[in-house]
Amino acid sequence: MNIVTTTTELRRQLAPMRGHERIAFVPTMGCLHEGHLSLIRKAKKMADIVVVSIYVNPLQFGPNEDFNAYPRSFEQDCELCEKEGVEVIFHPENLYPADGIKVSLKVDELDSLLCGTSRPGHFDGVVTVVNLLFNIVRPDIAVFGEKDYQQLTIINRMASDLHMNVEIISAPTLREPDGLAMSSRNRYLSEDERNRASHLHETLQSMKVLFEQGEVDAGRLISLGRAKLSDAGIKPEYLEIRDAQNLKPVEQLGDSPARIFIAAKIGNTRLIDNIALERAIHRSSASIAETML
Ligand code: AMP
Numbered sequence: 001m002n003i004v005t006t007t008t009e010l011r012r013q014l015a016p017m018r019g020h021e022r023i024a025f026v027p028t029m030g031c032l033h034e035g036h037l038s039l040i041r042k043a044k045k046m047a048d049i050v051v052v053s054i055y056v057n058p059l060q061f062g063p064n065e066d067f068n069a070y071p072r073s074f075e076q077d078c079e080l081c082e083k084e085g086v087e088v089i090f091h092p093e094n095l096y097p098a099d100g101i102k103v104s105l106k107v108d109e110l111d112s113l114l115c116g117t118s119r120p121g122h123f124d125g126v127v128t129v130v131n132l133l134f135n136i137v138r139p140d141i142a143v144f145g146e147k148d149y150q151q152l153t154i155i156n157r158m159a160s161d162l163h164m165n166v167e168i169i170s171a172p173t174l175r176e177p178d179g180l181a182m183s184s185r186n187r188y189l190s191e192d193e194r195n196r197a198s199h200l201h202e203t204l205q206s207m208k209v210l211f212e213q214g215e216v217d218a219g220r221l222i223s224l225g226r227a228k229l230s231d232a233g234i235k236p237e238y239l240e241i242r243d244a245q246n247l248k249p250v251e252q253l254g255d256s257p258a259r260i261f262i263a264a265k266i267g268n269t270r271l272i273d274n275i276a277l278e279r280a281i282h283r284s285s286a287s288i289a290e291t292m293l
Helices: 007-017 034-046 074-084 122-137 146-161 184-188 191-212 218-231 285-292
Strands: 002-004 023-028 049-054 088-090 141-145 167-171 236-243 258-266 269-277
Touching (some): 002 007, 007 049, 007 088, 023 034, 023 122, 034 049, 034 074, 034 141, 034 167, 049 122, 074 088, 088 122, 146 167, 146 258, 184 269, 191 218, 191 269, 218 236
Parallel strands (some): 023 141
Antiparallel strands (some): 236 258, 258 269
16 A cells, blocks of 8 residues: 655556556545445445545635534544555655645635534535545545535545546445444534434334335424424434535425535534435335236
């Protein structure tokens, strides 16, 4: 495994492979956990060369956010990547010009909802760094987690709106045994907060069960979810049901796939999660008989 810290060196190393080998890219901010590793494993299966970037991108943090405190564990990350058979780690010190970036990308509409509301400029920072990294790595495929579903949706739109020559692959959320979505930020939680945090997924899961039992009114599902969170002492920043494709609000759950999205502060730690609402494939024998006629 090669650890590369400059753009020039990365380009030099990848140049002989282009055209012969399929290059997969997994962008991360490091402090790797099983969730990240699942993306790497997916990338390994789909490509010949896997490049993992480890870069805490200052552009996507707001002035009062945790850029300086964001957990960093580079040596351990390298060991994990080595075990997974990663070919190249790209670990630049800084990706931006000394006098600041003067030309960048901007997200419309998709950044004025869910996390975009409380994190102005966050998604502009994300698309700018991902575009920059795509230009350096020039991967055939890039893998992103559904854990950050709004980010995944925006990256998909970026790749298609800007005709980028890269296939975006999504990977499901990996969870702790009690359902909490794995996140580098989980290590901020005290024992009590960690216990409380499990109610985020528990709430999403019980809303999903109600949907599968036939509840199609999004408003009612959200009220039930809010009540459950309140019992656990959690006041969410948002709890919303949106279309899985375009993130537009959904009132009546029907045939098109929707997702429940949640963000909440547990103590000082802001956590996010989401879950798919898909029609269960149980059909009554009567309706099966009907279709067979
Ligand atoms: P981050 O290091 O937080 O920027 O995340 C890097 C990538 O890992 C993103 O595509 C995330 O969506 C993905 N990721 C983070 N947590 C998980 C998880 N629990 N399961 C699957 N993917 C994840």
